[in-house]
Amino acid sequence: MDFSFSEEQQAAREAARGVFSSVAPDAVPSPVAAAGPVADDFDRPLWRRLAEADLVGLVTGPEYGGAGLDPIALCLVLAEAGGVLARVPLLETGAAALALQRYAPDELRQSLLPEVGRGGTVLTVAAAGRTGHEPAERAVRARPVRTGGGGWLLDGVQTAVPWPGQADHVLVPAHPADDEGRAVLAVLPREADGMTWADQLSTNGERYGELRLESVRVDAGRMVDAAGAWEWLRDLLTVGTCALALGVARQVVRMTGEYVGKREQFGHPLATFQAVAMQMADRYIDTQAMEATLWQAAWRLGDGGATDxxxxxxxxxxxxxxASDGVRRVTQTAQHLHGGFGADIDYPLHRYHAWAKQLELSLGPAAAHEEALGDLLAAHPPA
Incomplete structure (x- = not known):
């Protein structure tokens, strides 16, 4: 069996490397040095270059002006973005666009996806729920409107929504009031009657938002009611977060390898000491495990079949x-081996540590997913 990437996937990765080569990670503002959010906007020039390279519309179909690639291609690009701490809404926009293409009504797809591919429309997703520790679809209730043209009314709270001031539309999961076991997706404009935003600050210094919904009316045509739509989007966001974490971990291992190869103690490079070499070897193994499990999950989300x-x-x-455990161990070891440089907020490693912690906890830490995996194994015993 051939496990190599397709020509199209490799081309997407090479194009991403070309675009991100102009990004200097040490130019990313420090969350410690900044009094508030590191910036009021994402990197618009970088976003334009990504759109010009057809990387924003990477996963949308040719009928919408995109390349029509799969989750693996998106994750290849996201891994490159993570390596330079790229401040762009590529994960949220790409995942939301792919989910809409897969599950949304045709009219909604036609109205949004062409402009998304051109980089003119930014999408985000409210995926953290009310507290960040509960299913996101349980945080918002959707009530059907029986009169006046129909539609739905949404009530609830979603926390930690990324890019709240920049996204043109936000995808909000909800549960119908008459069927709590089902999840639907609402595609809302950034501002609408009954919607209010409160500023939040993330671990890596980025501005997030708490979204409150009070009887927000949504037309039926802007609701995605297909079975499994929210679950698939949530899984894709999680896998995309793993890809960003892989990019961060790879770059941190690279930075640390270069440092211990040049830094000398007692007349010898640090890399020649056995204790240092063993720690670096363990962290390299972490990145390899992160990569192998990432591609397995991304393949399953695309055209992959059932596994046992x-x-x-x-x-x-x-x-x-x-991804969560790996990126944490990589950055902890890197800070330890860098000594004082590891804690210097003017040195790029400090920023990678802040991003690593954010990605570790986003959409659930390792312990939460270990619990979920245990439940799945119990519900699906071997035949």
């Missing part, structure tokens, strides 16, 4: 466990 009867959520959970 387990749902794709099991592969996603495994990938997030390795």
């Amino acid at each position: 009867g387990l749902p794709v959520a099991a592969d996603v959970a495994v990938a997030k466990v390795w």
Whole structure:
């Protein structure tokens, strides 16, 4: 069996490397040095270059002006973005666009996806729920409107929504009031009657938002009611977060390898000391495990089939466990081996540590996904 990437996937990765080569990680503002959010906007020039390279519309179909690639291609690009701490809404926009293409009504797809591919429309997703520790679809209730043209009314709270001031539309999961076991997706404009935003500050210094919904009316045509739509989007966001974490971990291992190869103690490079070499070897193994589990999950989300009867959520959970634990161990070891440089807020490693912590906890830490994996294994015993 051939496990190599396709020509199209490799081309997407090379194009991303070309665009991100102009990004200097040490130019990313420090969350410690900044009094508030590190910036009021994302990197618009970089976003334009990504759109010009057809990387924003990477996963949308040719009928919408995109390349029509799969979650693996998106994750290849996201890994390159993570390596330079790229401040762009590529994960949220790409995942939301792919989910809309897969599950949304045709009219909604036609109205949004062409402009998304051109970089003119930014999408985000409210995926953290009310507190960040509960299913996001349980945080918002959707009530059907029986009169006046129909539609739905939404009530609830979603916390930690990324890019709240920049996204043109936000995808909000909810549960119908008459069927709490079902999840629907609402595609809302950034501002609408009954919507209020409160500023929040993330671990890496980025501005997030708490979204409150009070009887927000949504037309039926802007609701995605297909079975499994929210679950698939949530899994894709999780896998994309794993790809960003892989990019961060790879770059941190690279930075640390260069440092211990040049830094000398007692007349010898640090890399020649056995204790240092063993720690670096362990962290390299972490990145390899992060990568292997990431591609397994991304493949399953695309055209991959069943694995021993387990749902794709099991592969996603495994990938997030390795991503969360792996990126934390990599950055901790890097700070230890860098000594004083590891804590210097003017040195790029400090920023990577802040991003690593944010990615570790985003959409659930390792322990939460270990628990979810245990539940899945119990519900799907081997035949």
